[in-house]
Amino acid sequence: MKIQIRLVLLFTLSLMLSTVSAEQVTKEQIKGLDEQVQDIKKDVLGISSELNQLEEKLLFPSNTQVSIFVSLEKDTSFQPDAVQLKLNEKDIAHHIYSFKEVEALLAGGVQRIYTGNVRTGDHSVEVSVIGNTGGSKKTRTSTHTITKGVGPQFVEIRLSGSGVEVKNW
Amino acid sequence: MRSLLVVLFFVLATGNGVTAFAAEKISREALSSGELKDLYFGEALFYAYQGEYFEAISRLDTELIQYYGLDEPDLNSLYYHIDNAEFSVGDFELYYRMHDRAGRAIKAVIEGNVEEKVRNEAIYRLAKIYYQKQQPLNALHTIEKLAGETPEKIQYEEPFLRAQIYIETGKFSDAINLLKNIEKEESLQGYSGYNLGVAMFQSGNEQDGILQLDKVGQIKSSDERVQAMRDKANLVLGFRLLEAGQPAKAKQYLQRVRLAGPFSNKALLGTGWAAAANGEYDRALVPWTMLAKRNITDRSVQEVLLGVPYAYGKLDIYGKAAILYGQALESYSNEIERLDASIASIRQGKFLKAVIREELKKDKLWLVHLRELPETPETYYLTEMMASHDFQESLKNYFDLAELEKKLEEWGRYLGAYEEVIKIRGAYYEPLLPEIETQFRALDSKMKLRIEQRDKLDKRLKKMLISPRPDFLATADERIILQRIAELESKLKEQGVVDEKTLHRVARLKGVTTWNINIEYHDRFTQAVEHLAELDEHVERLKEIYNSFVRTRQAATQSYKGYEKGLTRLRIKIRDALGKVKVLMARQGHMIEVMAINELEQRRQRLEEYQVKARFAMAESYDRATKAKQEQQKLKDAERVKQQSQAPGAEQSPAVNPGQTSDKNSAKDTGQAEQAAQQVQEQQETSVAQ
Numbered sequence: 040m041k042i043q044i045r046l047v048l049l050f051t052l053s054l055m056l057s058t059v060s061a062e063q064v065t066k067e068q069i070k071g072l073d074e075q076v077q078d079i080k081k082d083v084l085g086i087s088s089e090l091n092q093l094e095e096k097l098l099f100p101s102n103t104q105v106s107i108f109v110s111l112e113k114d115t116s117f118q119p120d121a122v123q124l125k126l127n128e129k130d131i132a133h134h135i136y137s138f139k140e141v142e143a144l145l146a147g148g149v150q151r152i153y154t155g156n157v158r159t160g161d162h163s164v165e166v167s168v169i170g171n172t173g174g175s176k177k178t179r180t181s182t183h184t185i186t187k188g189v190g191p192q193f194v195e196i197r198l199s200g201s202g203v204e205v206k207n208w
Numbered sequence: 209m210r211s212l213l214v215v216l217f218f219v220l221a222t223g224n225g226v227t228a229f230a231a232e233k234i235s236r237e238a239l240s241s242g243e244l245k246d247l248y249f250g251e252a253l254f255y256a257y258q259g260e261y262f263e264a265i266s267r268l269d270t271e272l273i274q275y276y277g278l279d280e281p282d283l284n285s286l287y288y289h290i291d292n293a294e295f296s297v298g299d300f301e302l303y304y305r306m307h308d309r310a311g312r313a314i315k316a317v318i319e320g321n322v323e324e325k326v327r328n329e330a331i332y333r334l335a336k337i338y339y340q341k342q343q344p345l346n347a348l349h350t351i352e353k354l355a356g357e358t359p360e361k362i363q364y365e366e367p368f369l370r371a372q373i374y375i376e377t378g379k380f381s382d383a384i385n386l387l388k389n390i391e392k393e394e395s396l397q398g399y400s401g402y403n404l405g406v407a408m409f410q411s412g413n414e415q416d417g418i419l420q421l422d423k424v425g426q427i428k429s430s431d432e433r434v435q436a437m438r439d440k441a442n443l444v445l446g447f448r449l450l451e452a453g454q455p456a457k458a459k460q461y462l463q464r465v466r467l468a469g470p471f472s473n474k475a476l477l478g479t480g481w482a483a484a485a486n487g488e489y490d491r492a493l494v495p496w497t498m499l500a501k502r503n504i505t506d507r508s509v510q511e512v513l514l515g516v517p518y519a520y521g522k523l524d525i526y527g528k529a530a531i532l533y534g535q536a537l538e539s540y541s542n543e544i545e546r547l548d549a550s551i552a553s554i555r556q557g558k559f560l561k562a563v564i565r566e567e568l569k570k571d572k573l574w575l576v577h578l579r580e581l582p583e584t585p586e587t588y589y590l591t592e593m594m595a596s597h598d599f600q601e602s603l604k605n606y607f608d609l610a611e612l613e614k615k616l617e618e619w620g621r622y623l624g625a626y627e628e629v630i631k632i633r634g635a636y637y638e639p640l641l642p643e644i645e646t647q648f649r650a651l652d653s654k655m656k657l658r659i660e661q662r663d664k665l666d667k668r669l670k671k672m673l674i675s676p677r678p679d680f681l682a683t684a685d686e687r688i689i690l691q692r693i694a695e696l697e698s699k700l701k702e703q704g705v706v707d708e709k710t711l712h713r714v715a716r717l718k719g720v721t722t723w724n725i726n727i728e729y730h731d732r733f734t735q736a737v738e739h740l741a742e743l744d745e746h747v748e749r750l751k752e753i754y755n756s757f758v759r760t761r762q763a764a765t766q767s768y769k770g771y772e773k774g775l776t777r778l779r780i781k782i783r784d785a786l787g788k789v790k791v792l793m794a795r796q797g798h799m800i801e802v803m804a805i806n807e808l809e810q811r812r813q814r815l816e817e818y819q820v821k822a823r824f825a826m827a828e829s830y831d832r833a834t835k836a837k838q839e840q841q842k843l844k845d846a847e848r849v850k851q852q853s854q855a856p857g858a859e860q861s862p863a864v865n866p867g868q869t870s871d872k873n874s875a876k877d878t879g880q881a882e883q884a885a886q887q888v889q890e891q892q893e894t895s896v897a898q
Contacts, residue, residue, distance in 0.1 A: 062802050069598050072796055076605045077306050079788050080262075083612050086781050087266040088273060090619055093774060097626060100763050108247045139258045148254030149247050159756070189759075193247050208247060208285075 103156035104191040112199035125165035245288040261304035344376035380411035398437030421445040455485035473508040489519040526833035533826035616786040633768035681732040
């Protein structure tokens with residue numbers, strides 16, 4: 040009886056390993072193609088980098104560039120649902136967060152939410168945030184002043200359970 | 209048989225799950241060393257944490273290029289993260305399956321002038337790349353270069369990887385020693401213990417291996433990955449014991465596997481075989497019946513469709529067995545039809561179109577949902593095909609190429625828009641700039657003149673600190689008065705006036721003016737310095753406006769000049785890359801289709817073999833059922849003849865339909881078997897739940 044069962048197992052398992060197709064794909068073919076895919080990825084990444092630099096130079100020259108980033112305070116229980124930004128009372132950005140994005144922010148990632156051009160000097164930034172803290176929904180709006188200097192200006196909006204902190208970098 | 213089980217054992221033992229676990233953890237530690245000091249580095253992490261590695265690498269690459277292009281990179285905010293950034297870019301490249309580039313980047317770190325800890329971490333990562341690329345000897349040579357202190361964050365990952373490499377290179381006792389030390393580490397729960405068991409088996413220490421996997425098979429955890437490792441340990445152990453001719457023990461382990469886990473189908477199949485090997489066919493029916501109701505595309509389910517009637521046959525319930533063989537035949541025919549439809553659909557190129565659907569990117573369970581889509585036979589067997597590592601990797605490459613194609617096409621359109629922007633800017637600034645330039649030059653020369661004047665005043669005041677010159681600080685009125693007095697004196701002299709009174713008056717006027725100039729000198733000097741300071745403020749503001757103007761003028765010029773070459777170069781690069789991507793996509797796509805069709809044809813062939821087997825078995829079951837029925841009939845006829853010969857008036861007694869009796873008996877047998885199966889199933893579910 041055991042022999043019979045073994046034969047059945049052998050029969051079924053051996054079928055898994057048998058191949059009948061005329062055209063086969065070898066390991067070498069897979070490896071060769073994979074290397075070519077890696078090469079093209081490298082080329083496209085190079086183009087992407089070049090394009091990033093060109094975009095920055097062409098669209099956001101350093102003397103007028105302002106970039107606004109959103110981050111979450113470390114170990115905060117606050118989870119943003121959406122953020123809306125106004126620069127000098129004009130809507131410039133709004134974003135609804137996906138689960139993956141919130142996870143990425145909680146892990147320490149920083150989201151660049153806006154890049155634009157402004158004159159040097161003071162500007163007002165209004166931040167409206169909708170989010171959750173410990174299961175309760177919270178909506179906050181606060182206005183801050185940022186100062187644009189001669190070089191590119193980076194602004195960090197740090198969200199936490201206790202409020203919104205704006206930092207000029 | 210043995211070799212096949214060893215193959216299965218190895219597949220399970222060296223699966224990607226173990227390696228993937230360690231890699232993911234490191235990526236999440238990119239910021240563990242401290243607070244974020246560079247927002248763009250944080251942005252790269254933001255994308256990496258979402259699994260968008262192309263974006264992450266692209267941003268980090270740009271940052272690194274800019275960083276290394278600076279005269280004083282240590283003043284840049286990336287300076288604080290530079291080691292992490294270098295490692296992270298390597299990590300992201302690994303996740304993006306760019307092993308070659310990741311390896312080169314990490315080698316550069318190892319060969320660079322870095323701290324011991326940094327170097328050791330780089331060595332660890334390079335060894336991991338080799339291990340993942342299935343180059344265990346290279347991995348071994350690399351990891352053996354580790355010397356001195358290793359970073360705390362890889363204190364467990366490093367010996368874990370080392371042990372994996374040792375297993376692959378046959379250094380089992382070294383692997384066992386290492387794994388024993390880290391077996392209790394929580395972050396590696398299940399993984400280290402499982403690998404320890406594998407190493408023990410590989411070293412020939414069968415008994416210790418069984419005990420070790422038994423231990424792993426009883427781990428209590430709510431973590432899905434640990435539970436999967438527990439199932440894996442029990443499954444491997446169960447099949448190993450089954451193969452060793454110990455079905456009772458094997459069953460005990462196979463029954464521990466969760467009914468809803470990724471290994472449950474194999475475990476149910478194995479449990480049935482274990483019971484069957486002990487001659488407990490009624491008990492074998494419990495897991496097999498449960499398995500037979502599951503998704504027919506699974507190999508175990510397809511196999512068990514033969515197993516269930518086989519068990520009924522062994523229980524002498526041939527009628528039921530014959531019916532079930534018939535049902536199995538029908539299922540196999542349906543599946544063969546589906547496979548034919550899948551193969552035809554794949555040949556028409558529908559499979560590749562289906563797997564790169566845009567909406568699937570946002571769905572974690574896209575693979576499951578894809579096969580549930582109506583009218584997509586090409587994806588019906590997708591989850592089964594994904595079990596192959598090569599197929600998975602090829603499909604991922606195809607996804608990546610499809611993404612690259614989209615990006616390159618999009619960038620091509622961007623370049624057109626940029627050229628338009630440049631053209632508009634040129635048309636706006638070209639006529640304005642010459643006029644602005646003329647005005648600027650006039651203002652520029654005036655400004656230079658004023659600044660020269662200011663500098664002279666400054667020098668003069670500084671000299672007056674050393675040698676006071678009150679006359680320099682005379683007011684305009686005083687200068688006029690003194691000039692007029694000098695003129696008067698000159699006239700009086702010319703006219704020869706010698707009037708004492710007149711001369712005295714002139715001298716007194718001169719004296720009063722000079723007195724005032726001298727007496728007020730210090731106040732005037734202070735005022736002059738204060739005025740110069742005020743002037744400096746104006747000059748400073750003027751300089752700011754001037755510089756701002758220069759920058760704006762420069763920005764205006766730069767906003768449309770000097771882009772032509774760059775844009776042309778980029779356009780050529782994008783066009784070339786797009787061409788390459790299309791060719792590679794076609795090749796990769798063809799390879800995937802061939803692999804898919806090969807796999808489906810194998811399955812088709814296997815189902816055809818099953819069909820042949822089922823047909824023979826069905827015919828045999830019908831024969832046996834008929835034979836049994838005939839034998840019963842013969843017995844009953846003989847009994848009736850005997851009764852008739854013993855009792856002459858017996859013709860009037862009610863006739864008994866032998867067929868009814870037989871059917872009743874058969875139904876009774878089936879009922880008993882099903883009842884027994886039900887009881888054992890309940891017992892099994894209870895034990896699994898516990």
